[in-house]
Amino acid sequence: MTTENVSDEIGALRAALGTRLEVVAPALGVDVSGLTPSEQLDRLARSVHESADPASAWLLFVGVTATFPSTADLAGLRRALLLATPATAMLAVLERTMDVQSRTHSGLRTIELVSDTVLVDVDFCAKYEHNTGIQRVVRHMVPEWSGDRAEGHRLVAWNQDSTGYRELTAEQVDRVLHWNDRRLPKKDDPVLTDADxxxxxxxxxxxxxxxxxxxPAFHVCDSLTSIARWSGTAVDLIGYDAIPLVSAxxxxxxxxxxxxxxxxIVKHARRVYGISVSAADEFRGFVATLPSQGLSGPEVVDVTLATEVSPVARAAASVVTVDPEAEPVVLCVGSHEPRKNQDATLFAAELLHREGHRFRIVFVGGGSRLATMHFDKRVAKLSASGMKVESHRxxxxxxxxxxxxxxxxTVFVSLHEGFGLPVAESLALGVPVVTSDFxxxxxxxRVGGCLQVDPRDDTAIVDAMxxxxxxxxxxxxLLAEIAExxxxxxxxxxxxxxxxxTA
Known part of the structure; x- marks a missing residue:
């Protein structure tokens, strides 16, 4: 890069910085009109230093870098403001933006403060075609806000380097809001160029x-914690379960x-909405430990998930013709991991097959190769022996x-669930279920339509099936119970x- 190009680049970075500082200044109650970017920065830094307000420091960091600070970033800035002059304290932060080789490429970004609407983080659902438990919840819930509440919220995803929120693209909106009625061609998200x-x-x-x-993904948890802790923003979470720790x-x-x-993040959130009483109790248990850290933690509220299926699902299930002469179908839906207990279901099916019962059992669900390899080998071996068993990934x-x-x-004898959508969906489609009793x-x-068993008791599973x-x-x-x-x-x-x- 020539000296002239470097000079132009630095000029563009300074101009972008000034534009961002003009955005944050009114929110910080500081008049920066008529000042150069350097003067703006100095005045804002002095104001934040004098106020000792962590939310103001958080916002100034965003204004300077166009990135969300980690908790360590913000702690470093606040300490620097106490140890040195405001201008000196901001120098390191400013260098992050002025470095044309910056990994985050943030120097020319623009920012917009969002205060009057609810931001809804739908990052994974926006970016990926995956559609199991959590994705089903989001893709059912969020479209319900598209009518009279459309102006009251904005959907956001993390940008490509996971340093801030951005609007969804048209394809991503389609992926979140119109999953069952896609309006745009399905395609992967593009990789942005350096200029973008x-x-x-x-x-x-x-x-x-x-x-x-x-x-959220691991690499944004710290930034979300910083938002919840320091930005003055109330962060609410949908609490799906605590399985990764409780059943590690x-x-x-x-x-x-x-x-x-x-x-x-949970420690500093305002509220957690448990998708079941059981899931909410798990989060309440965690929150109960927080006073030992000097924290009160969030309010935990039971908001039990819906149990209906979409009209598209109902229509797809209803058009299938059942052949009365064919063997009955037993369905087991769920991602393949140890707690889902598919091994026990497959064992029960094998035993019933050996007893001479005629049926076809179908397993549906993804999983890592490590988790599925042994199971799929068993399925292949049993299928080769004449048993009608399938596994679809x-x-x-x-x-x-x-x-x-x-x-x-259907059979869903999981050892630990935050809710259990396969059970709810089965009942909503009029199909009885063998499931767990806790x-x-x-x-x-407990509302009916199910035979409940101890999922750790192989004999009980065999007997119910x-x-x-x-x-x-x-x-x-059971069909009569479901009909009610x-x-x-x-x-x-x-x-x-x-x-x-919105309360």
Whole structure:
């Protein structure tokens, strides 16, 4: 890069810095009109130093760098303001922006303070085609706010280098709001060029409300903690479960480590909405430990998930024709990991097959190669021996709903769940379930339509599956119980969350 180009680059960076400082100055109550960027920075730094307000320091950091500070970033800035002159303290922060080789490429970014609407973090659902438990919740809930509440919230995702929030692209909006009725061609998110990264527009929550609708990625947990702790923004979370710690033996170590960092956000959140009484109790247990750290922690509220399925799912299940002469179908839906207990279900199916019962059992759910390899080998061996057993790792929604349409019953004998959508979806589609007799699964099953078992008792699982294969009267009784149920709607669930978030 020539000397002239470097000079132009620095001039552009200084101009962008001045523009950002003009955005944050009114929020900090400082008049910077008519000042150069250096003078603006000096005046703002002195004001923040005198106020000793951590929220003001947080916002000034964002104004200077166009990135969200980590807790360490902010602590360093506040200490520097006490140890040195404000101008000197800001120098290191300013250098981060002025460095044209900066890894974050943030120097030319613009920022916008968001205070009058609810920001909803839907990062994973926006970027990826994955659609299991958490994604199903978000893609059912958020579209319910698209009507009369559309002006009251903004959907955000993390930018490519995970240093700030940005608006969703049209494709990402489609992925979140129109999953069952996609309006744009499906395609991967583009990788931004260096030029695009450097000119991104960053949405900054400032004394606002932020709903984190998913479990965030590990690398943004610290920035979210800083937002919750220092920015003056009320951070609310949907609490799915505490499985990665409470049942750490059933998940990969990386999941437990990520969740431990997620709990740091929980410490400083305003409110956690447990998706079941069981899930909420897990978070209450954690919050009860926080006074030992001098923290009060968030309020934890039970907001039980909806139990209905979409019209698309119902239609896909209803168009399938059941052949009365074919063997009954047993369906087991769930990602493949130890706590889902599919090994026990497969064992029970093998034993029933050896007893001479005719049926076809179908497992549907993804999982890591390490988790699925042994199971899939067993399935292949049993299939080769004549047993009708299948395991599908990638199955579209319409195919999945079609399987519900032909299933005689489903099996979901998980050892630990935050809610248990496969049970709720099975009942909503009129299919009886064999499921566990404790925790969140008991909350769903106790309304009827289920045979409940101790999931650690292989014999109990075998007996329940045998009953639903052979006892037509018992099967009919469960169908009658299901017919009396009125599933909770996603509109109702979305309304409850919205009312709480905006209270």
């Amino acid at each position: 990264l450097r000119r991104e527009h960053v949405l900054v929550p400032w004394r606002a409300t932020l709903l984190v609708a998913e479990v 033996d059933s998940v990969p170590n990386a999941e437990s480590e990520r969740f431990a960092h997620y709990l740091t 990638r199955l579209g929604d319409s195919e999945l709903w079609g399987l519900f349409g032909v299933a005689r019953f 925790g969140s699964l008991d909350e769903i099953a 045998r009953t639903l294969l052979t006892d037509d009267a018992e099967h009919a009784r 149920q009125r599933p909770k709607s996603w509109r109702s669930y979305a309304d409850e969350i919205w009312t709480a978030v």
